[in-house]
Amino acid sequence: MxxxxxxxxxxxxxxxxxxxxxxxxxxxxxxxxxxxxxxxxxxxxxxxxxxxxxxxxxxxxxxxxxxxxxxxxxxxxYEPGVPVNLRRFLRENELIFDGMVLSAEDKEWVERMLTVLFWKERQAAAKLEPEEK
Missing domain, CATH: 1.10.260.40 (lambda repressor-like DNA-binding domains)
Structure with missing residues (x-):
């Protein structure tokens, strides 16, 4: 091929x-x-x-x-199907988004946004689960 x-x-x-x-x-x-x-x-x-x-x-x-x-x-x-630590990946790799190389500050903001996103998701899921007694 x-x-x-x-x-x-x-x-x-x-x-x-x-x-x-x-x-x-x-x-x-x-x-x-x-x-x-x-x-x-x-x-x-x-x-x-x-x-x-x-x-x-x-x-x-x-x-x-x-x-x-x-x-x-x-x-x-990185092989498909093998989990990658996204936080480490963001910190340790040079990344490009829409043709722009992300600075250390840009990557930190991406990490913060993901942290907030997943925190909100966990909070919403916790409210849906019945409380254990």
Whole structure:
């Protein structure tokens, strides 16, 4: 299976149409279509970065699939189905959201928002459970 087939498979696995991936990545739908049909060469690392953000997959994974990396990428540490400590993940990784690299302060705010969100969820669930006597 070549890069083009793998790109199409990843997009479909994520449930995106070509248009949705274009909107999410900033890469034109026509170019994505040409890539998937094998009518274009392997895209540049810059385009792969945009596609990785749009597909929400590791940049190194796409770089590996495209043949830019010779050794297996180290970003494949996290395996599907294995729980990841989100608090640690936020603190220990460089993160990008909508093309913007998150600063330490940004990541702290994300962590605070998640803490509040899940605290509210736990409080609501506790109110629904019958009290133990």
């Amino acid at each position: 070549d890069f083009y087939d793998k790109l199409r498979d990843i997009r479909k696995l994520k449930g995106f149409t070509i248009r949705e991936l274009a909107d999410r990545s900033g890469v034109s739908a026509g170019y994505i279509s040409q890539l998937e049909n094998g009518n274009r060469g392997v895209p540049s690392p810059d385009v792969l970065m945009k596609l990785s953000e749009g597909l929400n997959i590791a940049y190194t994974e796409l770089m590996d699939i495209a043949g830019y990396l010779e050794a297996p990428s180290s970003d494949k540490v």
